[in-house]
Amino acid sequence: MPYDTSLPAPALRLLGTFRYEAPGGAVAVEAPGQRLLAFLALHRSVSRGVLAGTLWPDSGEGHAHGSLRTTLWRLRRGGRHVVDVRGEMLSLREEVTVDVHAFRRTALRVVGSDGDPGNDPGLGLLFAGDLLPGWDEEWAFLERERLRQLRLHALEALSARLIRCGRHALALDAALTCVGIEPLRESAHRAVVAVHLAEHNAVEAVRQYGAFRRLVRAELGVEPSARFRAMLPPGSAAGR
Structure with a gap:
């Protein structure tokens, strides 16, 4: 989904506290989604395997990958189209500040x-x-x-x-x-x-x-x- 450049850019705030700001204002993000967005913000482009293993270290590989898929789905369902998925690699969309x-x-x-x-x-x-x-x-x-x-x-x-x-x-x-x-x-x-x-x-x-x-x-x-x-x-x- 292309981003409407006439709107203010979505913003991710990690200093002080986690906060995601969409063009319409602050948007609530569940804890797994917060971890996912923060990790991508700090590491730019990351593979699914690294993300799943880092964010769900106590889960088996299959369960960790399932948790990653669920978290991505919940982010998209909530209208937070901020993750760019290209095959095995994930990153924040370039318009996110x-x-x-x-x-x-x-x-x-x-x-x-x-x-x-x-x-x-x-x-x-x-x-x-x-x-x-x-x-x-x-x-x-x-x-x-x-x-x-x-x-x-x-x-x-x-x-x-x-x-x-x-x-x-x-x-x-x-x-x-x-x-x-x-x-x-x-x-x-x-x-x-x-x-x-x-x-x-x-x-x-x-x-x-x-x-x-x-x-x-x-x-x-x-x-x-x-x-x-x-x-x-x-x-x-x-x-x-």
Whole structure:
């Protein structure tokens, strides 16, 4: 069935929570269908055998393939014509937009370039939630961690770029978001301190360092790195 290009493109949202949006609005999808669509979104083109074995790992081969056929039928029955089936290979139809794909493009663009990010509309995706939180399948966990690390690096890079452009409030927001994602990540705290120092707020920089120092001492029994200590003003109490 060809897609009517006069309508808004169907969209699959995987960051924060699963959500399928058809031209008429959000559409409910049963759990097996959610897993199928999410896996295809993350892996592009997949064979029936890989899909059946991955999504129904505790079932025999015949039962797993039967579950796959049933799930595809239920998706089509509900008017969700989003899976392209070509022989043994399945993929999302090309008109379906996926927030994870846009997130990757934005994050790699931020990490790999310099200068003012401007008003890039994709930057909001860096502040979205994790990939499919609560899904405990191994394939979802591995991809969640990979995207989480990319997000952390992108937020730190974004903060540094915004500092150079004098956009300190936005730089601090990016850095603090990073700290919120991973409170024990030293580079995230260094990003916060860098913003404070760029604004000549030495007291706040020392306070942030001290909070991190107490945290890693209590949680890990270690000290901040020499690189972090060297960022502080000479003679500051927290740096000793």
